Amino acid sequence: MFRLYWADEGGLPAGDRGLAYGDGLFETIRMSGHRGVLLSRHLERMVRDAARLGIEVSRKELANVCVEAAQRFADRFNSEDWVLKLTLTRGSGGRGYRPDPGMEPNLMVSASPLPPVPDPAGVAVDVSKVPLTVNPLLAGIKSLNRIEQVLAASDLGPSLFEVMMADRDGNLVEGTRTNLLLRRGDCWLTPPASSLAVAGVLRQWLLERLRQRGDTVTERPVTVNDVLGPDCQGLFLLNSVLGIVPVRTIAGHDLPVDGGLATIFNPLEKLE
Template identity: 55%
Template sequence: MIRILWADTDQVPASDRGLAYGDGIFETLRIQHGRPTLCDRHVERLLNGALRLGIPLIRTELESAIVQACRRYARAEDWVLKLILTRGSGGRGYRPPDAPVPCLILSAHAMPPLPAEGGVKVALARLNLTVNPVLAGLKSLARSEQVLASRSLPRHCFEALMTDTAGRLLEGTRTNLMLRFDDGWLTPPATHLAVAGVMRAQVMDALLARGEPVRERSIEFAKLVSPRCEGMLIMNSVIGVMPVRSIGCVELPVSAGLATIASINFFVDSYV
């Protein structure tokens, strides 16, 4: 059984392993009309992440907590629900307890400001992103690289894109990315990503359903200036999908096909 903590009334104990070691995972859901969007995908990723980390989590308890949160924090406008799952308290030392009591912390937040339609400016982060293959795609609490990259983000830019040590594009500090070419779409492999986003999965499935090829390949920066490149999208489960107008001083095209995909509402209500 998990321990439920409400951020507006409860306190997280100092002994919690999420605080001490980043021993946990999290999800961020956009709530529209009182219902969590892309909830099935969020629940599946949280369950999968808990399984990979060896944190016991029961689907029905998780779904019940989301229902309670939507009722507790209900408001007329769109808002954001954050779920933080930790292994719970376990004393000092890296070795986890044999029988942990996981802690699920729920909090409500206002929607972040969204840029105007038509595209955003992004920057290249100075810090490279390193991804341990064992933890690839896992939305863990250990996000120091993203914090440092965001700290140096120019104010006129919406996002910082991160590269690996070879200079290949991977993802943003809070978004995934896709490039459109004349023969289909390209996105970095999930096995190379720090976070394999639920919106990324949603968009990929929608593109494939439309008959548009999507390939998971490494993306060298040179591909952006190829005449075959028709533009880039960034995406996550809160902001949705947005075209990129420029990366630093490099201007990017926004083709008709790219703009069409960016205009689709990929948010769907769930069964919750």
């Protein structure tokens, strides 16, 4: 069980551990009316990753909240797609880092308009000066600890869609809000999940789909030379709210743009 809070009714209490320590995680789900894109994968990830943090939550309860949220919010967006956000924290109470035993989790639910759809002809990105560090115990979890992404995103201007973040060895890992996939020669490259701050649900769905159709997908570190080298056939950013976004330029360097990959994922075909 959890305590349910609606953002439009005031949000979480001041003593919440998510507010105090980032002790929790979240999901952002693209909604069309009363249904969500890849909804089951979002809920499964939240349950799985919450368990990694020692927070117990029921998938059935989360699904029921999504139904209630759709009834509450969908009509406010005049038939336009919208974004549902679930923020799950360990709960309220306890002074200091050590949580009290038997805490009841808090779940805050909010809704917002869908962001502008990226240009299908490709977007401009840069490489952030903020290094990305990933604790192996937290790899892939969409936790509330996103301060590195906040710092990196401060460099975003009107001409940039995203900034890519690199690890301490200079390998490109992900964007502030996107995973990356590179078409190089006759195969696809993507950083391994163990290196990611967030392992996106669209990333996992797409890798499964590419492998099912017989494409070669390699999970290994992606270098700047991989992206700027002559074998690069396209760099794509993945986000379950925004879809598959081709990159036109990175740090001022032109890249080949292929829109074919975007046709694989139609959000309206993945509604649940």
